Amino acid sequence: xxxxxxxxxxxxxxxxxxxxxxxxxxxxxxxxxxxxxxxxxxxxxxxxxxxxxxxxxxxxxxxxxxxxxxxxxxxxxxxxxxxxxxxxxxxxxxxxxxxxxxxxxxxxxxxxxxxxxxxxxxxxxxxxxxxxxxxxxxxxxxxxxxxxxxxxxxxxxxxxxxxxxxxxxxxxxxxxxxxxxxxxxxxxxxxxxxxxxxxxxxxxxxxxxxxxxxxxxxxxxxxxxxxxxxxxxxxxx
Amino acid sequence: xxxxxxxxxxxxxxxxxxxxxxxxxxxxxxxxxxxxxxxxxxxxxxxxxxxxxxxxxxxxxxxxxxxxxxxxxxxxxxxxxxxxxxxxxxxxxxxxxxxxxxxxxxxxxxxxxxxxxxxxxxxxxxxxxxxxxxxxxxxxxxxxxxxxxxxxxxxxxxxxxxxxxxxxxxxxxxxxxxxxxxxxxxxxxxxxxxxxxxxxxxxxxxxxxxxxxxxxxxxxxxxxxxxxxxxxxxxxx
Amino acid sequence: xxxxxxxxxxxxxxxxxxxxxxxxxxxxxxxxxxxxxxxxxxxxxxxxxxxxxxxxxxxxxxxxxxxxxxxxxxxxxxxxxxxxxxxxxxxxxxxxxxxxxxxxxxxxxxxxxxxxxxxxxxxxxxxxxxxxxxxxxxxxxxxxxxxxxxxxxxxxxxxxxxxxxxxxxxxxxxxxxxxxxxxxxxxxxxxxxxxxxxxxxxxxxxxxxxxxxxxxxxxxxxxxxxxxxxxxxxxxx
Amino acid sequence: xxxxxxxxxxxxxxxxxxxxxxxxxxxxxxxxxxxxxxxxxxxxxxxxxxxxxxxxxxxxxxxxxxxxxxxxxxxxxxxxxxxxxxxxxxxxxxxxxxxxxxxxxxxxxxxxxxxxxxxxxxxxxxxxxxxxxxxxxxxxxxxxxxxxxxxxxxxxxxxxxxxxxxxxxxxxxxxxxxxxxxxxxxxxxxxxxxxxxxxxxxxxxxxxxxxxxxxxxxxxxxxxxxxxxxxxxxxxx
Numbered sequence: 001x002x003x004x005x006x007x008x009x010x011x012x013x014x015x016x017x018x019x020x021x022x023x024x025x026x027x028x029x030x031x032x033x034x035x036x037x038x039x040x041x042x043x044x045x046x047x048x049x050x051x052x053x054x055x056x057x058x059x060x061x062x063x064x065x066x067x068x069x070x071x072x073x074x075x076x077x078x079x080x081x082x083x084x085x086x087x088x089x090x091x092x093x094x095x096x097x098x099x100x101x102x103x104x105x106x107x108x109x110x111x112x113x114x115x116x117x118x119x120x121x122x123x124x125x126x127x128x129x130x131x132x133x134x135x136x137x138x139x140x141x142x143x144x145x146x147x148x149x150x151x152x153x154x155x156x157x158x159x160x161x162x163x164x165x166x167x168x169x170x171x172x173x174x175x176x177x178x179x180x181x182x183x184x185x186x187x188x189x190x191x192x193x194x195x196x197x198x199x200x201x202x203x204x205x206x207x208x209x210x211x212x213x214x215x216x217x218x219x220x221x222x223x224x225x226x227x228x229x230x231x232x233x234x235x236x237x
Numbered sequence: 238x239x240x241x242x243x244x245x246x247x248x249x250x251x252x253x254x255x256x257x258x259x260x261x262x263x264x265x266x267x268x269x270x271x272x273x274x275x276x277x278x279x280x281x282x283x284x285x286x287x288x289x290x291x292x293x294x295x296x297x298x299x300x301x302x303x304x305x306x307x308x309x310x311x312x313x314x315x316x317x318x319x320x321x322x323x324x325x326x327x328x329x330x331x332x333x334x335x336x337x338x339x340x341x342x343x344x345x346x347x348x349x350x351x352x353x354x355x356x357x358x359x360x361x362x363x364x365x366x367x368x369x370x371x372x373x374x375x376x377x378x379x380x381x382x383x384x385x386x387x388x389x390x391x392x393x394x395x396x397x398x399x400x401x402x403x404x405x406x407x408x409x410x411x412x413x414x415x416x417x418x419x420x421x422x423x424x425x426x427x428x429x430x431x432x433x434x435x436x437x438x439x440x441x442x443x444x445x446x447x448x449x450x451x452x453x454x455x456x457x458x459x460x461x462x463x464x465x466x467x468x469x470x471x472x473x474x
Numbered sequence: 475x476x477x478x479x480x481x482x483x484x485x486x487x488x489x490x491x492x493x494x495x496x497x498x499x500x501x502x503x504x505x506x507x508x509x510x511x512x513x514x515x516x517x518x519x520x521x522x523x524x525x526x527x528x529x530x531x532x533x534x535x536x537x538x539x540x541x542x543x544x545x546x547x548x549x550x551x552x553x554x555x556x557x558x559x560x561x562x563x564x565x566x567x568x569x570x571x572x573x574x575x576x577x578x579x580x581x582x583x584x585x586x587x588x589x590x591x592x593x594x595x596x597x598x599x600x601x602x603x604x605x606x607x608x609x610x611x612x613x614x615x616x617x618x619x620x621x622x623x624x625x626x627x628x629x630x631x632x633x634x635x636x637x638x639x640x641x642x643x644x645x646x647x648x649x650x651x652x653x654x655x656x657x658x659x660x661x662x663x664x665x666x667x668x669x670x671x672x673x674x675x676x677x678x679x680x681x682x683x684x685x686x687x688x689x690x691x692x693x694x695x696x697x698x699x700x701x702x703x704x705x706x707x708x709x710x711x
Numbered sequence: 712x713x714x715x716x717x718x719x720x721x722x723x724x725x726x727x728x729x730x731x732x733x734x735x736x737x738x739x740x741x742x743x744x745x746x747x748x749x750x751x752x753x754x755x756x757x758x759x760x761x762x763x764x765x766x767x768x769x770x771x772x773x774x775x776x777x778x779x780x781x782x783x784x785x786x787x788x789x790x791x792x793x794x795x796x797x798x799x800x801x802x803x804x805x806x807x808x809x810x811x812x813x814x815x816x817x818x819x820x821x822x823x824x825x826x827x828x829x830x831x832x833x834x835x836x837x838x839x840x841x842x843x844x845x846x847x848x849x850x851x852x853x854x855x856x857x858x859x860x861x862x863x864x865x866x867x868x869x870x871x872x873x874x875x876x877x878x879x880x881x882x883x884x885x886x887x888x889x890x891x892x893x894x895x896x897x898x899x900x901x902x903x904x905x906x907x908x909x910x911x912x913x914x915x916x917x918x919x920x921x922x923x924x925x926x927x928x929x930x931x932x933x934x935x936x937x938x939x940x941x942x943x944x945x946x947x948x
Contacts, residue, residue: 126884126886128864128865128866128885128886129865129866130865130866130867130886130888131866132866142866143884153839154839154841154878155839155840155841155842155843155853156841160874160875163871164871164875167865167878167886167888168886169880169881169884169885169886170880173837173854173880174839174880175837175839175841175878175879175880175886177841177878
């Protein structure tokens, strides 16, 4: 059984009726629902407004994979929580960062770059799978269309990814590395670009399948364990 | 002309006579001297005790490559200075991080991992060049010996490097990725393990050559320029 | 159920009594035995002397992971068989190349480099795990010793690996990237250095566990499918 | 002085008047002309119809960077010549493979994959620079348009590149990794997608600048030297 925690900023859904109409239970509720259709996955949720943003040492200790969605309130997340997430990823927790989570505090801490990019609302995207044998691509067609999506465009200021799984084509003329993987410490990180709140992206079957695959991939094989500093005696004399 | 700034914590040389005997002008003074033997390089130095640790916006604007040596006082470097260094690397400044600078604040910000490792004083190292056509390996023999060096051992908690140039063999039984490269933003980073303060490592001709090569490599082709967020009009209609 | 085929040159065991004493059923027989202790794995074997070296289109179609051991007769393997193996790896078959298989025809075809290296009989090796959360490292200690092993030393002429999982330390002074991964096409490749025929390497529990882990890792998620050339109509008008 | 050899199949220009009209001196003649405008570069050319296709041991020994253009007659290049090119790249010669050279014999030998892809004549491409501080991107704008170009589309069956420098957006809906680097042995390889023979791609100033930059980058620092197998005495006793 894989234990997932979905973290959501949960502000757009409260303040914008048109977003609430798409996600009546919040983006986290939508993700929880489609993931729990898989009997091997169990999901908890946490939001910005909860105490400690709903992410304590205890909760993360019981999280195999953390999914993160945030957008307009990245700076409202405390440094302590961001560092706690970073610590758990380095010790083996998987992280799936969705859409504008590229600019979230945990991603900035883990990547070390600005993660800046181009953006524009109301574009149309073709998501191309360029690494069809990657576990995250299982069951995904060669390409699929998101009729309405926010354009995210290159140059995208990330470290050279370990693997590029998806690339996005936008009708407005831009391209983007839409699905990329990174290992940091003992943890596996997948960044996936689709998911602007004003469009029903997380109701798309292909997007759902990618996120479900990413949960299995990011879960990895690792019990939580930090790589520590040691001052050992010589093994050889 | 490449403009190098050598930053040194400069504490061991002041407080430990045996270190001062090896580096009467400080580690920074030693590095400055051998680099300036190359007429294409000009060197400034900066130390922890200076105002703003000697690293202001102005000084970094005039720095093509920053070399960093620190050990016992990483936490005395202000967060502001560490973030300033990070910003300049991402905008194109080269960074050569030496020895215990793996745990410096700028490296932690740029790598996102713990950079933890094993260590032990008084070992003997063979530095192997595993990527002999890399610009940083120019003129370096297949392997060379440091008769006395601090052991740094795996697992070394770094992101998968872009390139591994050197690997260290230690008499006590450990191995280490001793010279590794990373690109972050527009900047190039080289981490090089040799350089414990109690041994005359920076007087070694091969070590000097590696650092000189790294300066030319890290300098790259880039004027300083940040990758920014933009919200452009569509290119296609 | 994972279907493994173990290919072995099977010459040392026939011609050298001291090797036959270690591997009375051949190296392939030894590997088959310890892999089949896992009920999720089923193993066939094939050897150089068989018709088509025991590797036909049909047999490879029913192989999820091919394990390859060869040494003195690489050139006796036909080009046709080597190309058939390459084709199946690119279409999704896993490949675990052991020890001197670095110089086998399939590996040369898949890597594109010379795969040259240093070597010396009768050394002692410490195998270090530098990527402890990698699936291939599951259950493997931080380091383990092979009391007698052939030294393989850097520089090792391989493409920059996707991941370095193990590094070898040799008593004679050399280092080596002892366990490295590559993806080629839809297939996953793991090269693992231990396994000189004169020493009982494949009786070592850690070595066995690495190979078993590699079988699960290399098996991946992919049905066999070639990436083909296509000349499609435009998706957009 | 960098010594470049431009190899061209040189068939389209002879057999198709509309191609001859674009490249009256052949594609190789066009590339030679714009490269030699740089006084640090000297260029020789070689074509399929010459003895040994114009590529002998002597000529390659005096070549720092080989540029390759081929399309309809890949199989007319002898295996001996292809292997000679491979050997020289592994020993340090740079290789710039243009457009349909992805399917050339030397590239297949060096990459180990099928290099298959999608294609369609008469599309429009935007070439995006996603790694703006890479030496090959020097002086290149964020994106530029090729009004008429052959579409090359993902999935592109190449090994994970060391670096992705350019990505292509096509009006017909496809994306492509249009500029990618690989190190193999001591040699540096740059693959660059633009260059269909029916359109005046090599007259484009940005394309010319990319190829010129690639020549400087691929030239590297290396004298020709093969990585060989050795059987050394132990360094340690």
